[in-house]
Amino acid sequence: MPLTLSELQPLSGRFSGELLNEIAAHGVIMDFAEGTEILREGQYIKLIPIVLKGLVKVFASFEEKELLLYYIEPSQSCVMTFSAGLNNSPSRIFAITEEDSTLLLLPVEKMNSWIKHYPQINELFYQQYNLRYSELLDTINSLLFNRMDQRLYSYLLEKSKLKGEKILQLKHKQIAGELGTVREVITRVIKRLEQEGKVKQLPDGIEVF
């Protein structure tokens, strides 16, 4: 059963009617609950996702430790699945829904012809590559030059902005996982941020200023 154009409404500004019809005919829409791993490391890809609603986070991992690389927001896609899908190579990263999310899944075997015939989809992926390249550069800068307090504060600020919440319900352990460090370090550093008046730990979460 093809999708309806109203389901693809979030993409209507970016894609022309003809491409939207193609997508409606061959794409699938799926909902994923918060915390679902939608892409595993090492996985081979048959479907390329575009986020319609919600928020997806992307991680690199390396011998036990993990690091949050960036978020995929609505109407964005995942360049790792794109390249892994087209080259039939395994994914080097993994991705988890940060909120309940709705994803449009596009079959990889259609992608090559769509890229040729619809410049808009080509542009989308070039944009996404630029964006992710840039975000990886930011990550590198931050790892190389910022201390944990800076990194933690930026992390909290960004998360608060993305989720539109001033109070974040996060365990110290979760934060540590996303920043590639351990719980004790977060406990100490967050206390320092609190003393500097940048955040406040409340019974129901962390308030960011």
Add this chain to the structure above:
Amino acid sequence: MPLTLSELQPLSGRFSGELLNEIAAHGVIMDFAEGTEILREGQYIKLIPIVLKGLVKVFASFEEKELLLYYIEPSQSCVMTFSAGLNNSPSRIFAITEEDSTLLLLPVEKMNSWIKHYPQINELFYQQYNLRYSELLDTINSLLFNRMDQRLYSYLLEKSKLKGEKILQLKHKQIAGELGTVREVITRVIKRLEQEGKVKQLPDGIEVF
């Protein structure tokens, strides 16, 4: 004066005759001596380079410190100039020739139409984006999880492989600049590698095993 097809020989495996003719008509070939800065941070781009001969290294910088991100080898291109050129945005990185190099320079205003009409050039840039994305992931892993001795050894191994030389003529200070640290650290760490039998410091350079 258009280029001759023999000058574009390194690209003949990758591009069809028609595209090669287009490139010959609109491209320019230039030679750069070793150590020339061919792309500055903050620069706006009018020409997109493809390396024909030699080796180019790409750096990120951030408040004084610098870090080597990756090398551009013959028949590869630079995704930063590609995206900065097409979006008319400034470069976030800078690039220096590591050896005497020959570059093919393509005018950015031709690129949009070439991308639409010649899938091969589209494929080249997708490949380059994948490659650089992957290399940035490696850099992140290495920064986050490897100690300096590991990072230094990998750096020396790669440089030796790329330049095809077992003995590298490098000053400690240069190495420090490329790894984002300072001279004393390199002096000490390289001594440890020497004790472990992984490298040897000779009067005329560093031998890597």
Add this chain to the structure above:
DNA sequence: GCTGTGAGGTGACTTGAATCACCAGCCTAA
């Protein structure tokens, strides 16, 4: 000769972060 400069070496110290060990406050399930 002397002098300046760049390269490499090294000790002493500081610092940011990781690691280890242990404690207290909860909440939940048996």
Add this chain to the structure above:
DNA sequence: TTAGGCTGGTGATTCAAGTCACCTCACAGC
């Protein structure tokens, strides 16, 4: 009611790196 499991807090220690200060050695230029 009690045991066990999260969660957060904290001191002590270790460790990798960065910083500072100063040295030697080779070499170039007068």
